Each structure stands twice: as C-alpha cells, then as structure tokens.
Amino acid sequence: MHELPQNLVNGLLLGATYGLIAVGYTIVYGIVQLINFAHGEIFMTGAFGALSVYLGLGSGTSMWIAIPLMLLGAIVTSTVIAVLTERLAYRPLRNAPRLAPLITAIGVSITLQQLVWGFYPSAKSPRVFPSLPGGPFHVGGVLIQSADIFVVVAAVLSTLFLAYFVRTTRTGRAMQATAQDPDTAKLMGINTDRVIVIAFALGAGFAGIAGVAWGLRYGEIKFDMGFLTGLYAFTAAVLGGIGNIYGAMLGGLVLGLVQNLTAIYIADIPGMSQFSSQSWSSVWAFVILILVLMVRPQGLLGERVADRA
Amino acid sequence: MTDTTTATVDNAPAPGTPLLQASNVVMRFGGLTAVNDVSLTVNTGEIIGLIGPNGAGKTTFFNCLTGLYVPTEGTVTYKGATLPPKPHKVTQAGMARTFQNIRLFHNMTVLENVLVGRHTRTKEGLISAILRGPGYRREEADSRAKAMEYLDFVGLANKAGTLARNLPYGEQRKLEVARALASEPGLLLLDEPTAGMNPQETRATEELVFAVRDRGIAVLVIEHDMRFIFNLCDRVAVLVQGQKLVEGDAATVQGDERVVAAYLGTPYEGNADSTTPEENQ
Numbered sequence: 001m002h003e004l005p006q007n008l009v010n011g012l013l014l015g016a017t018y019g020l021i022a023v024g025y026t027i028v029y030g031i032v033q034l035i036n037f038a039h040g041e042i043f044m045t046g047a048f049g050a051l052s053v054y055l056g057l058g059s060g061t062s063m064w065i066a067i068p069l070m071l072l073g074a075i076v077t078s079t080v081i082a083v084l085t086e087r088l089a090y091r092p093l094r095n096a097p098r099l100a101p102l103i104t105a106i107g108v109s110i111t112l113q114q115l116v117w118g119f120y121p122s123a124k125s126p127r128v129f130p131s132l133p134g135g136p137f138h139v140g141g142v143l144i145q146s147a148d149i150f151v152v153v154a155a156v157l158s159t160l161f162l163a164y165f166v167r168t169t170r171t172g173r174a175m176q177a178t179a180q181d182p183d184t185a186k187l188m189g190i191n192t193d194r195v196i197v198i199a200f201a202l203g204a205g206f207a208g209i210a211g212v213a214w215g216l217r218y219g220e221i222k223f224d225m226g227f228l229t230g231l232y233a234f235t236a237a238v239l240g241g242i243g244n245i246y247g248a249m250l251g252g253l254v255l256g257l258v259q260n261l262t263a264i265y266i267a268d269i270p271g272m273s274q275f276s277s278q279s280w281s282s283v284w285a286f287v288i289l290i291l292v293l294m295v296r297p298q299g300l301l302g303e304r305v306a307d308r309a
Numbered sequence: 310m311t312d313t314t315t316a317t318v319d320n321a322p323a324p325g326t327p328l329l330q331a332s333n334v335v336m337r338f339g340g341l342t343a344v345n346d347v348s349l350t351v352n353t354g355e356i357i358g359l360i361g362p363n364g365a366g367k368t369t370f371f372n373c374l375t376g377l378y379v380p381t382e383g384t385v386t387y388k389g390a391t392l393p394p395k396p397h398k399v400t401q402a403g404m405a406r407t408f409q410n411i412r413l414f415h416n417m418t419v420l421e422n423v424l425v426g427r428h429t430r431t432k433e434g435l436i437s438a439i440l441r442g443p444g445y446r447r448e449e450a451d452s453r454a455k456a457m458e459y460l461d462f463v464g465l466a467n468k469a470g471t472l473a474r475n476l477p478y479g480e481q482r483k484l485e486v487a488r489a490l491a492s493e494p495g496l497l498l499l500d501e502p503t504a505g506m507n508p509q510e511t512r513a514t515e516e517l518v519f520a521v522r523d524r525g526i527a528v529l530v531i532e533h534d535m536r537f538i539f540n541l542c543d544r545v546a547v548l549v550q551g552q553k554l555v556e557g558d559a560a561t562v563q564g565d566e567r568v569v570a571a572y573l574g575t576p577y578e579g580n581a582d583s584t585t586p587e588e589n590q
Contacts, residue, residue, distance in 0.1 A: 170424075170431055170452075177414050177425045184412040187375060189400030189429030189492055 005142045007260055013148050013217070015256020016155035020210035021233035022240065022248035023162065024203025030179045030243035031199045033098070037105040038085060040230015041112035042078045042204050046211030047129070047221040048120055049077025054130050063133050067150075067212075070130075074208035081112070082204030083197055091193070109227070117223040126222040129215030147216035154209050159249050162202070166245065171198060179243070232259075232285070239289050241302020250300055258288045327389075328353050328527050329404070329496055334373050334383035336366070343369040345551040346383070351496060356518060356528045358538040360562075361548035362571060367531045368409060370548065371500055374529075375399050375406050388495070401429045405489035406498035409531070411481045415474035419465055419484055422473050423456040426491030459487040463517060479510045486517060490526075497521055499530040503537055511537055539563065547571070 021043050028036045053073030057066055085108050093101045116123050132146035166172040177185040178195045186192050214229070215221045232255060240251025262284035267276035275283075292300065329351040336344040344366045351357050361367050372378045374385055376392060376399035385392050387402050405426070414422050431452050460466045463483040468476065473484060482502060489497055499518070503511045511534060518528055518541055532538045538545060539559040546556040549571045555562055562568055 168449075170428065170449075173417070173421060173425050174428055176417060176421075177428075180414045180416060181412055183377070183396075184408070184414070185425070186396035187377070187400060187406060188425050188488065189397045190425070191395075191397045 003141070005140070007264055008257065009142050009144070009148070011257035011260030012253055013151050013256070014260060015236075015253035016151050016249075017210050017213050017217075017252070018229070018233045018236045018255055019249040019252025020155055020158060020206045020213065021230065022237040022252045023158070023206045023245055025234050025237040026240070026242055026245055026248040027175075027199045027203045029237070030245075031175065031182075032090075032094075032196055034090060034101050035105065035234065036090075036200075036203075037102070037230070037234075038108035038112060039082075039203065039207060040226030040228075040233065041109050042082050042085075042226070043207040043211050043214075043230060043233075044221070044223065044226030045081050045112060045116065046074040046078035046204075046208030047215045047225070048116055048123070048127075048211075049208065050074035050212045050215060051127060051129060051221060052077075063130065066130070067132070071209060071212055074212045075205045076208075078204040078208035078211065079201045082200045082207075085112075086197060086200045091196075109230075113223050113227070120223070123223050126220040129219055129221050131219055132216055145217070147213070150216055151213045154213055155249070158206055158209060159246075162206075162245055165202075171195075175199060232282075235285065235289055239292055239299055241296075241299025244299070244301045247299055247301035254288070254300070255285055259285050325352050325354065327351075329374070329385070329387050329529070331370075331374060331385045332383055334370065334380045334385065336369055336373055336378055337381045343551055344373065344380075347548065347551075347553045348383075349546055349553070349556070351527050351529050353495070353527055354522065354525070355543045356522055356530065356541055358542035358545040359529065359531045359548060360533070360535070360538055360545060361554075365548040366551040367548050368500060369551075371406065371498055371531060374498065375404060397429070400492050400494075403493075403495040404498065405492045405494035405496075407482070407485040407489050407500055407502060409500040409504060411478075411485060413473040413481055413484060413488070415472070417473060418469065419460065419471050419473055419476065420453070420456055420469040422484055422488050423459055423491045424452060426459075426488035427452055427456060428492070430491075430493050456491060459490050462490065462520070463487045479506060482506070482514070483517070486521070490521065494526060496527045496529065499528060499532075501531055501533065503532060503534050515541055 021039065024039045024042065025036060028034055028039070050070035050073050053070045054066055057069065089104050089108050090101050093104060132150060135144065135146040135149075137144045137146075166175060174185065174190045174195050175198065177188065177190060178192050182192050185195075211221075214225065233252065236251035236255045237248045238251070239255060240247030240249070242248075259281040263276060263278050263281040265276075266280070266284065267273040296302070327350050329349075331347065331349045334344055334347050335342065347366075347370055349357070349359075359367050359370070369378065373380045374392075376394055376396040379394045387399075387404060390402070392399050392402060392404075414425060417425070431448060457466060457469065460469055463486050465480060465483055465487060468480065473481065476484060486497075486499075486502070502518070503514050506514065515537060518530065522528055530538070530541065539562075542559065544556060544558055545562045547554040547562060547565075547568050549567075554567055554571065555565045557565075
C-alpha cells in the first residue's frame, strides 16, 4: 500500500491549515451573515506580512527569534487589512441587500491580490519563504517536517484560545448574543459595530497564522495563493456547519483528509485510476461536500439556520 | 480597567423628579403616522401604564424611547439629557426593556443571558481577559455573583445552568426581566409582560413589578390586561391611533368615555366623536 499513516498525517496537516482559515469565514458569517470572499486574500497578506518582517530582520537572525516576530507581523498585517476592509467596504453596506456586500467582497478580494501583485517587490512570481531549522523527524515510519509541528501547535492552540474566548469572556458572550439576535443585543447595551470589528479581527488573526504555516510548509508564497485556498477553507466552513467554530476546524480536517487520500487511493479502485490525479482531488472534495449536505444541509456540526452560533 | 459596577445608588434620586420625558414624539413610516405628537413623563419611583387597542402605536412608541427608531419629530430625554439614537447607548444611559414576543438568547444559559445584560456595567480589556489577571477574575466573579442575585430576585436561581430555550414560557418572561435588571437601569420598560399568562402568573408578575419599583426603579409598562394595569400603575396613558387620548390615574382613565368608546366602540345612538372610530384594530 501507499504508507497510509503518512497520507493521513499529510491530510490532517493540510486540513488544519484549512481549518485555521475557515474559522475566519465562520465567525464573520455567524455574526453578519456575510461570506467574506476576501478572506483568502487576508490569509495571503498575512503571509506577505510575515515575509516582510523576515526580510527586515537581516540574514543572521535565528529562526527561533524570527518566527514569533513573523507571526506577529502576519497577525498585525491581516488584522489591519481586515479591519480596514470592514470599515471601508462592508460597513457602509450594512443595511444594503445581501448581494451588495457579497459582490463587494469579491471586489475586495481582487483588489488585494492586485495590490500585492503590483506593489510588493517582485511578487509577480512566487517568493521564497524561509523554512524552519531541524527535522525531518521519523516517527513510526511517518516523515514529519518541523513546519508540520508548527501547524499542529498553531491549530490546536488557536482552537483552544477561540473556544475559551467565545465561551467565557465578556466580549465572547457579546459575540454569541450578537450572532443570535443583533437587535436584542443592541438593546442589552452591546455595541454591535464593535463586535463585528472584533469578529473580523479574530478571523484575520487566524488567517495570518495560517499564512505563516502555509509559507513554512511549502517554502514559497504567491499573490494568488489565497484564492483557491480560501475557496477550500470556505468549503470546509460550510462542510462543518457555517457559523460554528468547531465545525470550521472539523470541516477543514475532513476536507484535507479527503483531498489527500482520494488523490492516492482512488487509483486502487479498479477502473477509477484516471480519477486519482491531484487535480481530481478537488472534485472528490466537493463530491464529499455535496454528499454531506444532502444528508445534513446544515453541515456536520451546524444547527438550524434559525439559531446559528 | 477593572473598575466594576456602579451600584444602584445613582439610579435612585429623590422620588418624583422627572426621569424620562418624551415631548411631542412623532414617528412616521412613509405616509403612515404610527405615533402622532405623544408626550409622556415618567417620574422616579413611578409605575406608568401605557394602554391602547392593538395597532395604537404602543410598541412603536416604545421603540422610539429605546433608540431602535429615531423619532421623525420630537425629543426624548432621560435624566435631562437627550438620548442618543444608538440602542446600546440608551441602555448605558440607564433604560432597559423586555419584549412583547420574548427575545432571549435561546442558545445561551439562563446565567449567560443575565451576564449579557450586565454588558454595559462591566469593563474588560481584551488583553486582561486573555491574560486572566486577578482584576479580570475578580470582575468576572463579581459579575456572576450579581447575575445570580438578579436570578434570585425573579426566582430563577436554581435554573442558572439551563438553556434559555428550555425554560417554560412564564420563566422565560421572568428571565427577560432579570436580564433587563442586570443592566442596572433607572427605568424599566415592559412590553406586555403578562401576554399569554394565566391569572396566577399575572398576579406573580404584578408582585414582581412592585418589587422592582421598590428597588428604586421606575417602570413603564404596556399591557392589555386592564385589571393588571389598573392595580399596578400610578398613572395610565391611553394611546389610540397613534395619539394620546387621556392620561391620569386609574379612576380617571376608567371613567373616560372616550376610552370606553375606543375599546368597545360608540353606542349605536351615541354622538359621533371623531376620536372614537370603531374600525380601529
């Protein structure tokens, strides 16, 4: 066979990255019912933010010092850009018909891509991203890169943080309240505009972390890397049940596994070998999505639309 | 940063001073005038009733008071200051409300609902929440203690961990009151608090409202149940077709033939009074 454990691990790692991005889609959707199609680009700008910090540090810096600073750079870049887009593009359309902010999101997505393409130094072709020292490690026949460890740690810590934040803090409660009934939340004294900004900022922070994780794993970043990845992450959010943060993570993991495993194992089914290439893996991912939504239209962990979040 | 609760002290100035003053409030939706030139004053320590047939504009008037609607004309002042048109600032200023059709956060527990109500009376920096400093812990504990106190006040302390959607109807109404009280208001607005209640529950609500008043909180209540309102209120205002017909104590309002006409229609041979149309739903 084809080293099943290795493929499982690879799938889960890809999935964890999707999950980190999917969280951003899901939080924002849960609160303003906007599918922020520019979120993939927020992820991309995070990666470029981290790269800028790395380039600014000078070549002698140890990666152990550089990584925290790059993470900070990524989170700050993503968050600032996300908050700005909310302020400038989405807030003026808060009471407009649903379609207007949706189209705007697509516009923001293209704008951000083109800004990076046009103005970031030599970003017209892929830029090399630094890699982590150490590794690879062999754990029971599975090959693990140091970047993989970074992804796991980042995903686990982020999810735990988010769960803690939403469930137990005052701001988290305000977010839940706003997601369930914005008008009542306002009357309870919650500044819902502020809650919406926090939702965008939180999602962007996770996207920034995912940007660094992506760069470390694949060794290069590109101005259009957020487009397809964002689309998969959005799919993951829907698969897990949009509006549910645990669902986003679960959806990411399922999607990553499906993409990785189908790319390899479909060929083992007699007569299916031509459907097993890398490019077919996306098809299988969406087949799974459709199958899941046929049985559970609200997604794996989603609740009825009437009481999301 | 960790400075908590300003207790009810400043909410209880000398009884009898004007707390809420609505002057000449007009609310139009396109060509429809839902509230027409209504003025109403609520003094500290008072329970004021607002009655009127369905569609008279009571809830619309309420929404003008709480900042959900910005009145087309007229002003609403609370403790002498004009209210900002943002609902969350109205709550901050000291007005809280319940809803005609219950609007709890159904997927949160009873306790969490009350904690949301305390939102404006607590402060929490994002950073301090993440770091869980001692100040944050103290405030969170304090907030929970206060929330439990309000639950105890309405008699729901033993249901703190229940999801709001699993409460029976009457208790959901009580929870709405607890949640509103948690914002430490000077004025509580109740929109049909006894809708759908049996006589026993209605009587319990009556006692609850008196207890709220005894805490130094003025109450403005919309109701259909006449016995409830006349037992309860110091003054009653009658709204018919968006206009205030009468205002006065229970006896005055009950004795006013225009009010009777508005509810029951004019007698067949009665004189045609322009303010008593029967078609009013």
